[in-house]
Amino acid sequence: MAWDIYIQEYENYLKLERSLSPNSVEAYVRDVTKFKQFLELNNSEKTAQQVTMVELQNFVEFINELGMSAYSQARIISGLKSFYKFLVYEGGLETDPTELLESPKLGRKLPDTLSVEEIDQILAAIDHSTPEGMRNRAMLETLYSSGLRVSELTGLRLSNVHFDVGFLRILGKGSKERLVPVGREALKYIRLYMEEVRVHLDIKHGHETFMFLNRNGKQLSRQMVFIMIKNLVQKAGIKKAISPHTFRHSFATHLIEGGADLRAVQEMLGHESITTTEIYTHLDRDYLRQVIQEFHPRS
DSSP states (O other): OOHHHHHHHHHHHHHHTSOOOHHHHHHHHHHHHHHHHHHHHTTOOOOTTTOOHHHHHHHHHHHHHTTOOHHHHHHHHHHHHHHHHHHHHTTSOSSOTTTTOOOOOOSSOOOOOOOHHHHHHHHHTSOTTSHHHHHHHHHHHHHHHHTOOHHHHHTOBGGGEETTTTEEEEEOGGGOEEEEEOOHHHHHHHHHHHHHTGGGSOOOTTOTTBSSBOTTSSBOOHHHHHHHHHHHHHHHTOOSOOOHHHHHHHHHHHHHHTTOOHHHHHHHHTOOTTSOGGGOOOOOHHHHHHHHHHHOTTO
């Protein structure tokens, strides 16, 4: 039986037999749908009955690499377990492949994910009356709006920002180029920085094309961005281990938890992870922009 039919029957079961609230039903169905999307990303044609522990563990690894919080991962695993218990209950399966499924044992601790409120607190801690403050606001809005790596942020060039269509052209790992939507707030602060701060700098030779510069007119280093964020987090009174990568994790987590399609988020992040570039579904710019507008908190 097709995935969509099983998911529809599962949704009816949650509504009618378990009498769950509409929000809970939506969350459970969304969790199963994400697993279905993951299989499609991997060109897998396995039905719900054919899924094994291998696919389930690969999916858990995938959502971990996207930067989802431990809580979010546990909730999705719980949703999958509930779905397969339903299939066993209905007689569609004899054994439950999720029975031994656990949250991943992480080899390294992922940075904490910021809530939308915490991101607002950090932005509010910026002193906008200083040139550095205007620049920092533009950088953090860009980090969170587009999910950039810190090296992609410091390497961003003037020609990479396309104000007319609302996209950044990013040169990522392995010199792979991608187009990423950027929100209106980020574009607004980038333009303010360019018109009110950058234009007054004594820009040094060889640094003219870079967007974000230090007070001496040179390209910012990764270390300077780390220090800037550390100071702002401390000023905002947030007790978490925050780095530039935390904004990238938060970007992905907030989009996914809001219901964004996994393929769109993966394309925007420029992830190689456990899938290969050959299996990416081509997504046009209008669709990526729509994902940002629908699901990003600051769009």
